[in-house]
Amino acid sequence: MAVELKFCPHCGAPVTPNDKFCQRCGFNLVQARAQMAAKLAATQPAVDATGTAVGSTTPTPATPVSASATPQPSLSASVSATPQPSVSATPAPQPSLSVSTTAEPASRSTAVQASLTASPQPARPVPGATTATVQPQGISQPAPSPQALRQAPQTPATQPTRAKHHSKVGMVIGIIVLVLVVAAGAGSAWYFAKPQQLSRLADAASAGKPAVIASAMVDRNGTALTAGQVLPLSKLYTADPSIPAGVAKSVRTASNYGQMKVVTAGKILGVFPKYRVQVATRQLKVKTTVKKPSFTLAGSKVQAAGGAGEYILPAQLPGLYTLKIAGSDRTTTKTVRLNP
Numbered sequence: 001m002a003v004e005l006k007f008c009p010h011c012g013a014p015v016t017p018n019d020k021f022c023q024r025c026g027f028n029l030v031q032a033r034a035q036m037a038a039k040l041a042a043t044q045p046a047v048d049a050t051g052t053a054v055g056s057t058t059p060t061p062a063t064p065v066s067a068s069a070t071p072q073p074s075l076s077a078s079v080s081a082t083p084q085p086s087v088s089a090t091p092a093p094q095p096s097l098s099v100s101t102t103a104e105p106a107s108r109s110t111a112v113q114a115s116l117t118a119s120p121q122p123a124r125p126v127p128g129a130t131t132a133t134v135q136p137q138g139i140s141q142p143a144p145s146p147q148a149l150r151q152a153p154q155t156p157a158t159q160p161t162r163a164k165h166h167s168k169v170g171m172v173i174g175i176i177v178l179v180l181v182v183a184a185g186a187g188s189a190w191y192f193a194k195p196q197q198l199s200r201l202a203d204a205a206s207a208g209k210p211a212v213i214a215s216a217m218v219d220r221n222g223t224a225l226t227a228g229q230v231l232p233l234s235k236l237y238t239a240d241p242s243i244p245a246g247v248a249k250s251v252r253t254a255s256n257y258g259q260m261k262v263v264t265a266g267k268i269l270g271v272f273p274k275y276r277v278q279v280a281t282r283q284l285k286v287k288t289t290v291k292k293p294s295f296t297l298a299g300s301k302v303q304a305a306g307g308a309g310e311y312i313l314p315a316q317l318p319g320l321y322t323l324k325i326a327g328s329d330r331t332t333t334k335t336v337r338l339n340p
Contacts, residue, residue: 003036005029192272194254198262202251205260205277206244210234218276222265225279225317232298232319233279236337239320243340251277258340259318281315282338290327297323297336 250257
C-alpha cells in the first residue's frame, strides 16, 4: 500500500511524492513511507471476495441487491493536521446496503454483490478536510545529514530578534565603557592635581625612612636621589624633629625651606605636571687644630681645601655626618650638622 506524504514527519516541511529525503532536515522519506504502509496494513482486517472478514464465524446471507444501490464509500482514516506520535487505526463498519423487494435472478444478485465487494471504491474527498502527514509510532528518525543542515534556512523570526539583542548588548557595553572613561578621567584629574601631589610629597619628604625620603627628592640636575644619599638627612630628622615638620609645611605650600624647594620634574601620563622636592648641596666648613689633617666623612675619605686650622670639604646634602680627622699628632671624631 503506497503512502503519500505531503509534509516531513520530522520537521513538518512540505515534501513531494518524488522526494526521498527532506530538503530541510534530511529525514529519510522512503523509510518513513515504508514503515507507515506496514503499520497501516497491519491494522486493517483482511476480507474475502464476499466482503466477510477472514476468521469471522457469522455467515453473510445472500441478499438480492438492486442495481440502484448506493455505491460503497471507501474507508478513510480521519487524520489531524498536526503530525501525531502514533496512529490508532480502527476498521470502519461496513455500510448497510439498501435491499429491494423486487425479486431478481440469483445470478444477477450474486454478480452485483461480488462487484461491490471485489472492486474497491475510490476515496471521496471530504469538503473542509485537511490532508496531513501522520508519523507512526516506532519509526526511527535518523540524524539529519550535514548537507541538509547547511541548506536548512534559518527561521526568519529569530534573525531580527538576535540582531536586536546584539544591538542592545553593544549599547550597554558602550555606555559602561564611556562611564569608566569619564570616571577614570575625573579621578585622575583629582589625584594628580597639584594640591593632592604636594600633600603626598610633603608626607614622603618628611618621612623617617631613607627610601621614602629619596622617592620625593631630586638634585639640582633633576636626578632622583638614592636612599644612601639621604641617609644623613634621615639622621638629622631623628636628631631634630622640628626640621621634618618645617620641610612638610614648606612643601605643602610650595615655598622654599632653606636649600629645599618644590620643582616640576616631568609629566605624569603625559598630561599632569609631576612635582618633586629639589635639594641643593652646601659646602662643609671645618675648623681643627690637628696638624696635617686628613678627613673621612661618613666613612669615605674626602679632599679638603684651605689650611691654618680652617678647611672646606666638598659640598654635601643636608644631614648629620660623622667626620673623622686624623693628623700627625692625634685623631679626633666629631659630628657635623649641615642644615637645609
